[in-house]
Amino acid sequence: xxxxxxxxxxxxxxxxxxxxxxxxxxxxxxxxxxxxxxxxxxxxxxxxxxxxxxxxxxxxxxxxxxxxxxxxxxxxxxxxxxxxxxxxxxxxxxxxxxxxxxxxxxxxxxxxxxxxxxxxxxxxxxxxxxxxxxxxxxxxxxxxxxxxxxxxxxxxxxxxxxxxxxxxxxxxxxxxxxxxxxxxxxxxxxxxxxxxxxxxxxxxxxxxxxxxxxxxxxxxxxxxxxxxxxxxxxxxxxxxxxxxxxxxxxxxxxxxxxxxxxxxxxxxxxxxxxxxxxxxxxxxxxxxxxxxxxxxxxxxxxxxxxx
Numbered sequence: 177x178x179x180x181x182x183x184x185x186x187x188x189x190x191x192x193x194x195x196x197x198x199x200x201x202x203x204x205x206x207x208x209x210x211x212x213x214x215x216x217x218x219x220x221x222x223x224x225x226x227x228x229x230x231x232x233x234x235x236x237x238x239x240x241x242x243x244x245x246x247x248x249x250x251x252x253x254x255x256x257x258x259x260x261x262x263x264x265x266x267x268x269x270x271x272x273x274x275x276x277x278x279x280x281x282x283x284x285x286x287x288x289x290x291x292x293x294x295x296x297x298x299x300x301x302x303x304x305x306x307x308x309x310x311x312x313x314x315x316x317x318x319x320x321x322x323x324x325x326x327x328x329x330x331x332x333x334x335x336x337x338x339x340x341x342x343x344x345x346x347x348x349x350x351x352x353x354x355x356x357x358x359x360x361x362x363x364x365x366x367x368x369x370x371x372x373x374x375x376x377x378x379x380x381x382x383x384x385x386x387x388x389x390x391x392x393x394x395x396x397x398x399x400x401x402x403x404x405x406x407x408x409x410x411x412x413x414x415x416x417x418x419x420x421x422x423x424x425x426x427x428x429x430x431x432x433x434x435x436x437x438x439x440x441x442x443x444x445x446x447x448x449x450x451x452x453x454x455x456x457x458x459x460x461x462x463x464x465x466x467x468x469x470x471x472x473x474x475x476x477x478x479x480x481x482x483x
Contacts (some may be wrong), residue, residue, distance in 0.1 A: 187296050189371045200377045204368035205258050205416065211364040212357035215268040216318060221358050224261040226270045231257030232276035252291045259299035259416060261412035262358025263409060263456070264306070265318045272310050276302040283308070294420045296463040300417055300456045302366040302402040307456075318354055322463065330354040331407035332446065332453055346404035359409040369415030381431035389439025397447055413455035421455075423463040430466075437462045442459040 212220040235253040239246050247253075257277050264273055280302035288294045307314045331353050334342045343353040353363030358365070372378045387405050394404040404410075418424060418438055425434050436457045445454025462469075 181470045190215055194250040197377055198255050200372065201255050201416070202258065204249065204377075205262065205358070207364035207367045207414040208358040208361060208412065209258065211351055211361040212262065212266070215351050216228070216357060216457075217358060219266045222270060222382075223264055223266060223268060223357060224258060225266070226260035226273045227277045228254050228272040230261070233280050234278045234281040235286065237283055237342075242286075244290075245344065247290060250291065253281055253285075256285070256298045259412075260302050261298065263303045263356050265314065265316050265356055267316055267318050268306075268310075268313050272306060274311060276306045279305050293371035294422055296460055297417050297420050297423050298461050300463075303437040304460060305457050317398075329443065331403065342403060345402055345406065348403065353407075354406075356409065357411050360388060362406050362411050362482075365411035365415060369411070371458075372415065372419075378415070379386070379428070379431065381428055382418050382435040385432050385435030386412050386418055386438045386442075388437050389441055392442040393440060397441075398441065399447065404446070407414065408446075408453045409455040413438075413459055417457050418462075420452050423466060425466055425469045427470060427475070430469045433469050433473065434462050434466070437465065 178364065184358055204393055209220075209224055212224070227373055231253045232248050236248045238244075239248075252292075257280075260276055260280055261273065264276070280298035284296060284298040284301045285291065285294050286476060302316075332349060332355075347353055349362045351364070369378075371381055373383075387410060390410060391401045391405050414435075418434065425431050438455075441458035441461055442454040444456055451457070453458040
């Protein structure tokens with residue numbers, strides 16, 4: 177009788193490829209992209225096309241120069257470009273949007289070895305790079321093209337004490353407020369997030385825990401919890417950037433801890449920080465802690481030796 181062979185995972189074969197996963201993410205982001213064009217006008221489409229084309233072209237040229245196998249076909253650079261675009265205002269100069277996409281792909285992704293090797297989410301890091309480099313254009317409050325007002329504070333700005341009127345919950349949910357392209361319409365982002373969960377691309381742990389933590393912690397600190405979760409980049413961050421395979425934990429408990437950490441840091445920055453938004457910074461900080469979270473939450477394989 178042969179002995180039972182004990183080996184480490186994975187043991188399950190799946191036909192899923194990087195390309196199919198990235199295609200699902202692009203499909204999930206489509207409602208937010210369409211909503212951004214409807215809400216902010218044709219300039220949104222130009223920003224999206226600029227970021228996607230610049231991201232894909234950057235990866236192609238980098239691989240060509242370094243004589244590496246071309247990976248543009250896996251669509252990961254297209255996802256990065258679209259995510260970055262949806263985190264930018266519609267009025268940003270196109271050359272700045274292109275620069276952000278090049279930074280995301282070359283500096284954050286390719287120089288660290290390509291997909292799966294980067295320590296931080298490329299789109300988030302590029303957004304912070306642009307925020308620090310071009311704060312004037314990045315923090316400009318852009319309002320829907322059919323809005324009665326064309327200037328003023330974004331919902332997060334109002335919540336942080338700036339002059340202005342906070343939109344109704346319905347307006348926040350439908351995106352009738354100022355902000356970046358893809359962060360205003362919570363409905364479109366929720367549709368995309370549910371699609372990813374149903375397709376098995378992501379699990380519910382990080383998005384639900386992230387959003388719930390922001391809600392509860394905002395309530396504890398005396399903020400408007402509903403407005404806090406519907407404002408800013410929380411939904412796009414929770415569903416699309418805090419669930420990145422390479423930069424977030426793989427274990428279930430790790431994802432829960434990651435979501436709690438992101439939520440706490442987000443609220444602390446929003447309430448006590450100099451920036452009204454804290455989603456990008458919170459995810460980037462938690463990306464750095466991901467290796468430690470995975471070490472704390474990993475399980476011992478059956479038959480494996482104690483660590």
